[in-house]
Amino acid sequence: MAEIPVPAMKKKHLWKRFFINISLIVVLFLVGIFIGFAVQTDRLISEQYLTTARAHFKNIVLTRRWNAEHGGVFVKKGPDNPSNPYLENPDITAKDGTVYTMKNPALMTREISEYARQSGDFVYHITSRIPLNPDNAPDDFERSALSGFEEGNRETYVLLKDNTRSIYRYMAPLHVEDSCMPCHAKQGYRIGDVRGGISVTFDVSDTEKKMARNRFGFIGLGIAASLALLGIILFLISRLAGSLSKAYNTIEKMSITDELTQVFNRRHFHARLDEEIARARRYGHPMSLLMVDIDHFKTINDRYGHQTGDDVLKAISVLFGSNTRSADIVARYGGEEFVVLLPETEEETARVTADKLRAAIERQAFTSPDRSLFHVTASFGVSSLHMTDQNTADMADRMVKMADDAMYQAKQAGRNRVVVSSGM
Incomplete structure (x- = not known):
């Protein structure tokens, strides 16, 4: 049975391909880890932003609720506390003549927001689709959020960045409650309606800058770790180049060998058949092909078991190897079928070879499993490539078909015989 030498170039470059593949896996693995850390960190920071915004919103809502449930807060009227022009009868006069003016929830929200703005912490803004106070008019973010609230959204948030700042914006709806009805019932609101919303805005530039530095740190660490590991891998692979060459030969043999019988497999046979046909046509040499099928093989499996059937196939493969030339190609074609490719072999010589194998x-x-002896036979079909045959693209398929047809003729004629194909 012929051996196919592994190309030297493949041996030479196998370890390089292995190194490249391992390097890619290592790099992708490390990149995946660092990206995972970065994504997880970003997610945690984003969740912290959202938690902070919700807390601010909840605090101002609770403060407004306290104001509304007490009917507003009255403070001494003066230049710093003028009357709210958008309220009806906002002022009251005490017995001593002091005038007090009402700070309703909306006005209180704006004033608290101004205190927060001056301290550089955050900004509240109360707004609605059609505000009475122009100062409460929504911006683009708030207008989009209000539209979403009408569709059932519970909150809206976004991180806005420019060249110098990073701003986190959050907004949630305000629903009409019992304490709101004294002021809003006349506007047509009912309990549970969305009458507007409060946005919370705060600067997260410092945190984002630190996150950016962390990302660069992750990238640098990832590059350093990758280079270190790649250096170690390159060192190990360079020492294992010889072993990898042997491993490549083993893998190559496995890819062309039938696992059970250890002869060539069908795929490799077809590749060699194309090569031998091309060589025969180029140099004007004859060649022949044997198609072999074990007679009554199903009966052997049924009577003695599949293990015995496998033993028969392996033993016949050994017979083929010991009764053919080193240049001949023996392959398992499928099931109990074998093929034998005979380069530089004329039809008559092929017939004699087939009969020799049949007799063996x-x-x-x-x-058998019960220690009794039994014999098997095989049917052979022979096809040959003649120099007068036309060189067509399907010549390999035609040779196989002719040998296969001849083999079935041998079976129909009583099995355990050789039939030569009548021609291409």
């Missing part, structure tokens, strides 16, 4: 199989004794 017939003489071979096999042992």
Whole structure:
């Protein structure tokens, strides 16, 4: 049975390909880890932003609720506390003549927001689709959020960045409650309606800058770790180049060998058949092909078991190897079928070879599970490539078909015989 030498170039470059593949895996693995850390960190920071915004919103809502449930807060009227022009009768006069003016929830929200703005912490803004106070008019973010609230959204948030600042914006709806009805019932609101919303805005530039520095740190650490690991891998692979060459030969053999019988497999046979046909046509050499099928093989499996059937196939493969030339190609074609490719072999010589193999199989004794002996036979079909045959693209398929047809003729004629194809 012919051996196919592994190309030297493949041996030479195998370890390089292995190194590249391992390097890619290592790099992708490390990149995945660092990206995962970065994404997880970003997610945690984003969740912290959202938690902070919700807390601010909840605090101002609770403060407004306290104001509304007490009917507003009255403070001494003066230049710093003028009357709210958008309220009806906002002022009251005490017995001593002091005038007090009402700070309703909306006005209180704006004033608290101004205190927060001056301290540089955050900004509240109360707004609605059609505000009475122009100062409460929504901006683009708030207008979009209000539209979403009408569709059922519970909150809206976004991180806005420019060249110098990073701003986090959050907004949630305000629903009409019992304490709101004294002021808003006349506007047509009912309990549970969305009458507007409060946005919370705060600067997260410092945190984002630190996050950016962390990302650069992750990238640098990832590059350093990757280079270190790649250096170690390159060192190890360079020492294992010889072993990898042997491993490549083993893998190559496995890819072209039938696992059970250890002869060539069908895929490799077809590749060699194309090569031998091309060589025969180029140099004007004859070639022949044997198609072999074990007679009554299903009966062997049924009577003695599949393990015995496998033993028969392996033993016949050994017979083929010991009764053919080193240049001949023996392959398992499928199931109990074998093919034998005979380069530089004329039809008559191929017939003699087939009959020699047939007789060797017939003489071979096999042992059954109960230790009794039994014999098997095989049917052979022979096809040959003649120099007068036209060189067509399907010549390989035609040779196989002719040998296969001849083999079935041998079976129909009583099995355990050789039939030569009538021609291409």
